[in-house]
Amino acid sequence: MLYEAAPLVLKLFELIDQPPKTIEILPGDLEQWVSAELPLKSPQPSADFPFVFVEGNLGIPKKVLYTLYLTSVSVPRNADPHHAKAATCVTLLVNPAHQTALNTRKRLVLAGLLSPEKELEFTELLLRGPLDCAKQSVLWDHRRWCFGRLYDSLGAVNTQMPLPLLHGRYIPEELKLLPKIPQSVIRDEFRIIAHACQTYPRNYHAWNHRHFIVGICYALGGAINESSEEYWNILIEEHANLRRWIDLHVSDYSSMHSFGQTQKLIDHLVSSSFPCATESAISSLPSFSNHTLLLVTHYPSHESLWMFLRIALGQMPSHKRRLILEDMQASSTSNEAFRQTLRWFGYNNS
Amino acid sequence: MCANPTQLLIPLHVSYIQKLGDSKDDLAYHLSAHLRLNAIYWGYTALAIMNHPDALDREQMIDFVMSCWDQEAGAFGAHPDHDAHLLSTLSAIQILTAQDAVDKVDVDCVVKFILSLHQPSGVFAGDQFGEIDTRFLYCAVSALSLLGRLHELDKDGKREKTVEYILRCRNYDGGFGSCVGAESHAAQVFVCVAALAILDRMDCVDVDTLAFWLCERQLPNGGLNGRPEKLEDVCYSFWVLSSLSILGKVHWIDVDKLVAFILSAQDTENGGIADRPGDMVDVFHTLFGVAGLSILGYPGLVDLDPIYCMPAKLIEAKGLRKSWEALPRREA
Numbered sequence: 179m180l181y182e183a184a185p186l187v188l189k190l191f192e193l194i195d196q197p198p199k200t201i202e203i204l205p206g207d208l209e210q211w212v213s214a215e216l217p218l219k220s221p222q223p224s225a226d227f228p229f230v231f232v233e234g235n236l237g238i239p240k241k242v243l244y245t246l247y248l249t250s251v252s253v254p255r256n257a258d259p260h261h262a263k264a265a266t267c268v269t270l271l272v273n274p275a276h277q278t279a280l281n282t283r284k285r286l287v288l289a290g291l292l293s294p295e296k297e298l299e300f301t302e303l304l305l306r307g308p309l310d311c312a313k314q315s316v317l318w319d320h321r322r323w324c325f326g327r328l329y330d331s332l333g334a335v336n337t338q339m340p341l342p343l344l345h346g347r348y349i350p351e352e353l354k355l356l357p358k359i360p361q362s363v364i365r366d367e368f369r370i371i372a373h374a375c376q377t378y379p380r381n382y383h384a385w386n387h388r389h390f391i392v393g394i395c396y397a398l399g400g401a402i403n404e405s406s407e408e409y410w411n412i413l414i415e416e417h418a419n420l421r422r423w424i425d426l427h428v429s430d431y432s433s434m435h436s437f438g439q440t441q442k443l444i445d446h447l448v449s450s451s452f453p454c455a456t457e458s459a460i461s462s463l464p465s466f467s468n469h470t471l472l473l474v475t476h477y478p479s480h481e482s483l484w485m486f487l488r489i490a491l492g493q494m495p496s497h498k499r500r501l502i503l504e505d506m507q508a509s510s511t512s513n514e515a516f517r518q519t520l521r522w523f524g525y526n527n528s
Numbered sequence: 529m530c531a532n533p534t535q536l537l538i539p540l541h542v543s544y545i546q547k548l549g550d551s552k553d554d555l556a557y558h559l560s561a562h563l564r565l566n567a568i569y570w571g572y573t574a575l576a577i578m579n580h581p582d583a584l585d586r587e588q589m590i591d592f593v594m595s596c597w598d599q600e601a602g603a604f605g606a607h608p609d610h611d612a613h614l615l616s617t618l619s620a621i622q623i624l625t626a627q628d629a630v631d632k633v634d635v636d637c638v639v640k641f642i643l644s645l646h647q648p649s650g651v652f653a654g655d656q657f658g659e660i661d662t663r664f665l666y667c668a669v670s671a672l673s674l675l676g677r678l679h680e681l682d683k684d685g686k687r688e689k690t691v692e693y694i695l696r697c698r699n700y701d702g703g704f705g706s707c708v709g710a711e712s713h714a715a716q717v718f719v720c721v722a723a724l725a726i727l728d729r730m731d732c733v734d735v736d737t738l739a740f741w742l743c744e745r746q747l748p749n750g751g752l753n754g755r756p757e758k759l760e761d762v763c764y765s766f767w768v769l770s771s772l773s774i775l776g777k778v779h780w781i782d783v784d785k786l787v788a789f790i791l792s793a794q795d796t797e798n799g800g801i802a803d804r805p806g807d808m809v810d811v812f813h814t815l816f817g818v819a820g821l822s823i824l825g826y827p828g829l830v831d832l833d834p835i836y837c838m839p840a841k842l843i844e845a846k847g848l849r850k851s852w853e854a855l856p857r858r859e860a
Contacts, residue, residue, distance in 0.1 A: 247558070278605065281657055386706060432711055
C-alpha cells in the first residue's frame with residue numbers, strides 16, 4: 179500500500195540517520211529559530227528545513243517536532259520499509275514508549291532491512307537526548323534485544339571455575355542465551371548507563387540494564403576461551419566508579435542496591451583463586467562495611483544510607499557483623515540510622 | 529483551583545472522565561495512543577468505584593476494545609493497528625469482564641497468546657519480542673484467572689516455575705523488583721504480591737518485613753512514594769495500599785493523612801486527580817486516587833478488590849475472591 183509521508187518526516191529521518199552527534203528538542207516553534215545566528219556552514223532554519231543543525235548537533239523546535247509526530251504516528255505498521263523507518267524514528271523521538279513503533283523496527287531488523295548496529299546508534303542518541311527517553315524500559319530492552327541479534331550467545335558455559343552466583347542469578351536456559359558482548363562495547367554501555375542515571379536520577383530501568391551488563395561481565399569473565407579476565411577487571415573498575423558515585427549521591431538508593439548486588443559477585447571472586455591482575459585490583463577496594471558506616475555517620479538522616487548499611491552488614495559473615503553491631507549498641511548512639519540498623523538486626527538500642 | 533479540598537469531588541471527576549475522548553485533535557490524545565486501551569480501563573474502573581459505571585457508553589466502549597484486536601497475534605493491542613501486548617490484553621479482559629461481554633472474544637486464542645509468552649524461567653514476556661517484567665507475569669496470571677483458565681498453568685509445571693521466579697525477585701527488604709536482582713519498587717511489589725495471592729502462594733511473602741517497607745513509603749505530608757527517598761505520588765496510594773490490603777496491614781499507615789493528601793491532588797475546577805497537588809491531572813492518577821480512597825473506606829465509594837483492581841462484588845461473583853482487608857466504609 180502506497181501513501182505519502184510528509185516530506186519533513188523523511189528529511190528529519192535523513193538527519194538522524196547520518197547520525198548526528200547529539201539530538202536535542204529545542205523550546206518553541208520555527209519562528210524562534212529562523213533568525214538564530216549560526217556558524218557559517220550551518221543551514222539556516224526555514225520552512226523547508228525547520229531544524230537547527232550545527233557542527234553535527236541536531237536541534238528540533240518542539241512545536242515542529244510535535245507537528246511531524248502527528249504525521250509519523252499515523253503511518254500504519256505495515257508501511258513500506260523506508261517510510262516505516264522514517265516514521266518510527268520520528269515517533270520514538272517524541273514518544274519513546276511507543277511499543278508498536280519499536281516493534282516495527284525490530285521487524286525491519288529481522289527482515290535484514292535495518293541493522294542492529296544502527297539501532298544501537300539510534301537508541302543511544304535517544305537515551306542521551308530527550309529527557310523522557312532514558313526512563314523508558316522498552317528502550318533499554320530494545321538495546322538488549324539488539325545485542326542478542328548482533329552477538330553470538332554464550333551457549334553451554336564452560337567456566338574456568340565454579341560460578342555459583344551465576345547459577346543463582348540465571349537458570350541454564352537464560353545463561354545460554356546471554357550475548358557475548360565485546361569488552362569495548364561493555365565499557366561504552368556503562369558510560370551510556372551512567373549518563374542516563376545522572377540526567378534522570380533513580381532511573382529504575384537504567385539501573386536494571388546495568389545489572390544485566392554486570393551479569394554478562396561476570397559470566398564472560400568465567401568462561402573458558404573468551405579472553406575472560408579483562409571482563410572481571412571491567413567489573414571491578416565499574417564497582418570502584420560506583421563507590422565514587424554513591425559518595426556524591428547519598429540519597430540514590432538505586433545505586434546502593436546495585437552496588438550490593440555487584441559486591442556479592444566481587445566477594446565471590448575474592449574468595450576463589452583467580453588471576454593476579456584481578457586480585458590486585460580487588461585488594462585496592464576499601465571494605466564495604468567501613469564505607470557504609472562512614473557514610474551513615476556523616477549523613478544519618480538518609481533512609482537510603484541506613485538501608486545501604488543494612489545490605490553491607492547483611493552480606494557479611496555473621497561473626498564480623500556481630501562485632502560491629504555490638505560496638506554500635508555499646509556506643510549508645512543517637513544516630514537514627516544506627517538505631518534503625520540495630521532494630522533491624524534484633525538488637526535493642528540502649 | 530481552591531486549596532485543600534476536603535471532599536472527593538465525584539461529579540467533577542465523572543465529567544472529567546466523560547470528556548476525555550472529546551479532544552481527539554489534541555496532541556495529548558495522540559501522545560497517549562499507545563496506552564489508549566489501558567486508559568479506558570482506568571477511566572471505566574474509576575467511574576465504577578465512584579458508583580457511575582454507566583457514565584460511558586457501553587456499546588462504544590466494547591466496539592473500541594474489539595477494534596484493538598490484533599488478528600495475527602490473537603490478542604489485544606492498546607489501539608487499532610497496534611501490536612498485541614499483555615498489558616493491553618489484560619485491560620481488554622478487565623473491561624469486557626466488567627461489561628459482561630467476554631463472549632465477544634475468542635478466549636482460546638487469547639489464552640494461547642498468554643501461554644506462549646511464558647518463559648522457561650517462569651516469568652512472562654510482554655509480547656513476542658521478549659521484554660520480561662513481573663508486571664507481565666501479573667497481567668498473565670490475572671487475565672487467565674478472570675477468563676477462568678488459570679488451571680492452564682498447571683500443565684508442565686508452569687505454575688511452580690512462575691512462583692519460583694517471583695521468589696527469585698524477592699529482595700532482603702521483603703520487597704520485589706521487576707526482574708531477578710532488581711530494586712524493590714512498590715508497583716512491582718503489588719504485581720508480585722497480587723500474583724502470589726491469585727496463585728494461592730502468599731506463604732512466599734515475608735509479611736511483616738514487607739509491610740514495614742511499605743509503611744516506610746509514607747512521607748510526612750501523608751503521601752506515599754514508591755521507593756526510598758523518592759517523591760510522593762498519588763498512584764502509590766494504590767500500589768502500596770493494595771499490597772498492604774492483601775497483607776492485612778492497611779491500618780499500619782496514617783489513614784487520615786493519606787486521605788487528605790489524595791484529596792489535595794484534585795483539580796477542583798475541571799475534575800481529575802494528579803500525581804501530587806498542583807500538577808496536571810490524568811486518568812491514571814484519577815483511578816488510583818479513588819482506588820486508594822476506596823481501600824481506605826472513604827464514604828460513597830464502591831468496594832474494590834485490590835488484587836484485580838476491579839469492583840469487589842464482580843470478583844466475588846466470579847468466585848475469585850482471595851484474602852484481603854480494606855478499612856470499613858465510613859458513613860458520609
